[in-house]
Amino acid sequence: MFDVFISHSSIEKGFVEPLVDELNKLGLQVWYDKNSIHKGDKIKDSIINGIAESVVFLAVISKNYYKSNWSSMELxxxxxxxxxxxxxxxxxxxxKQTGQKYPFILEHNYIEVGPEKEIKEIALGLKEVIDERKQESGFWHIEKTNLVSLVRELHSYNSIALEQLAIHLNLFWRKIYSNRLAAINEVKxxxxxxxxxxxxxxxxxISQDAQILETFLDIEFLNLNLKxxxxxxxxxxxxxxDVEHAINTLDREEMYLLQFSIYSVVEWYMTTYFKKPILQSKKIIPVRPEEFTENDILESYEIEKLVLPAELIASPSTxxxxxxxxxxxxxxxRDTDNGKLIGFFTSLPIGDELxxxxxxxxxxxxxxPVSDxxxxxxxxxxxxxxxxxxxxxAYNTTNAFRIIYSNFIDFLLKLASEHEIFISDIIADGVTQKGSNLCESIGMTKVAKSIHNSDVYEACLIPPSLTTIKLNxxxxxxxxxxYKQMYNNYKEIF
Known part of the structure; x- marks a missing residue:
């Protein structure tokens, strides 16, 4: 949740941005469009969630406010x-104009801004009102409910488990005001x-998976707050x-407590079992397929020997x-400090038989064999x-995973957009726990056990309507x- 949602005309950025800076300095969590709407976000959905998540809806009412379509929509x-x-x-x-056009606004307690008032003075006045509203509503620990910031924090770690957790958390936050049953299922x-x-x-x-929550309530090493x-x-x-009508009766206090508990449990898990990446000491760059060398093949073999059983590693000659x-x-x-390959991804386009x-x-x-x-x-x-x-x-606590993962997705996009090469199906063998976590986090489905007693995963990308793949x-x-656009444009070819 946020302390304050700021509704304003974009013409007033010169006033609003310094105000936001002052509110941030005072320790308030501010929903401000420039900082809170990110690439790929649906703007209206983000605004709806921001308003619902905020203790105070601050309308910066100037002569330009009534001319703004966004401000009218937010109201x-x-x-x-x-x-x-x-x-x-x-x-x-x-x-005066506000009293004539929108008298209901003046019925609310409002803060008047004149030319003599400084931004710092206005911010302090707002903080007093916001703190008072928080105390009245019971929102005493608001930073512990900003799930958007927690999702970003999870993404900053080099961990497939935390990536998967971030996906669930992000889906919960996006659905909580539009599809609460789905959102609560994400929590579960x-x-x-x-x-x-x-x-x-x-x-x-754990004797039964269904009893995992109940089992943890009796475990001694958890502190009382966490329990x-x-x-x-x-x-x-x-x-x-399972009670749809009850979901729709959730009040703001219940929503606050729910998000506070989710934040607290996830934060405990993240800080207790994972190390924060040390990014500043490593300068890592992507190595694209066309930049991969024969020497990189040898270095990838040495990396595999460190992390995989010998029987699962192909020889350098293969x-x-x-x-x-x-x-x-x-x-x-690659690590630019020493020029060495520090991680790799091998993907083979294969025939139907293999x-x-x-x-x-x-x-x-x-x-x-290459014939396959x-x-x-x-x-x-x-x-x-x-x-x-x-x-x-040695690079597990860096951003190497995210660089390689994004590099691979970018490669698939270029194959499609520049060469009209489309991946219809993907398959993988999750021989390690991290491999299995990655497959599950992107929506692949278990289809078999391999001869190594590992899980084989599969997913389709075409047709898009049947894909289970989630790339967030x-x-x-x-x-x-x-893929969806091209499929809709050329269904007869697909």
Whole structure:
């Protein structure tokens, strides 16, 4: 949640931006369009959530306010709910006109702004009102409910588990005011995933997955505050998940407590079990497929030996055969300080027969002959095997994962947009826990057990209406949108 949502005419940026800066200096959480709407966000949805999430709706009413379509829309959204949190900041020269046109505004306690008032004085006055409203409403720890900032924090770690958690959290925040049943289900999935991982880390036996929340309430190493948050979430999920009419009766205090408990549990998990990336000491750049070298093949083999069992690693000669036949099968990331490859992703375009073998689980991907691999030599549809994704252990606390992941998605987008090459199906073998987490986090489905006793995952991208793939970063959204656009334009070809 936010302390204040600022509704204003864009013409008043010269007044509003210094005011926002002062409010931030005073420790307030401010929803301000320039800082709170990001690329890829649906503007109206972001505004609706921002208004619903804020303790105070601050309307900066100047002579230009009534001319702004966005301001009118924001007032309309507010009026559809309640004016209880409405706070007008009224310029003196518009007071008379406001009383004539919109007398209801003057019925509210308002702060009048004249030419003699400084921004700092206005900000301090606003803080007093906001603090008073927070105390009245029980919102005493508002920074602990800003789930948008928590999602960004989760994304800053180099962890597939936290990426998956961020996806659930982001979906919860986006759905909570439009589809509350779906939003509460995201809470249920998120907390179960989190506690399941903690159970694995602490060697805690869970007899039944359905009882995981109840089991944790009896565990001694959790502090009392954390247990109270888990108790609240447990009660909330049990009370509301299957009762649609009850969901729609949630009041602001219940919403606050729900988000406060979610924030507290996720923050505890993140800071207890994960290390913050140290980005400043590493200068990492992407290595695109066309930049990958034979020496990188050798370095990727050395990285694999550090993170995978020997029986799961293809020999350097096999890797080189694949590379020579199709030089666009590898990409990675490099440390600019020493020039070394520090992580890589191998993806093989394959024929139908090999795809069927991999899907059955009865295959050995360390000896795939080049006759089963395709070249990107003509437009059309390709099946892709996600063969290996490894990062050197010394770079686990950097942003290497995100760089390689984005590099791969960008590669797929360029294949489609520049060469009309589309990936119809993807398949992967989650031989490590991180590999399985990655497959599940992007929406792939388990289809078999492999001969290594690992899970085989599959997903389609075409037709877009049937895909389960979820790519929540900017470039991923562009890729899915491009596939959807091309499919709708050329259905007869697809």
């Amino acid at each position: 309309g959204i507010l009026s559809a709910g309640s004016f209880d949190n409405f706070l007008p900041l009224l310029f003196s020269d518009i007071k 999935l998120m907390i179960k995933d989190l506690l399941r991982d903690v159970a694995n880390s602490e060697n805690i036996y 109270e948050h888990l108790k609240y979430l447990n009660r909330f999920i049990n009370k509301f998940l 890797d080189k055969e694949w590379f020579d036949y199709n030089p666009l099968t590898n990409l990675g990331a 795809y069927k073998k991999i899907k059955s689980g009865k295959f050995d991907d360390t000896t795939i 691999i395709r070249q990107y030599d003509m437009p059309g549809f390709y099946k892709l095997y996600l063969c290996s994704f490894c990062i050197h252990p 970063n900017r470039i991923g959204q562009q890729l899915l949108a491009y």
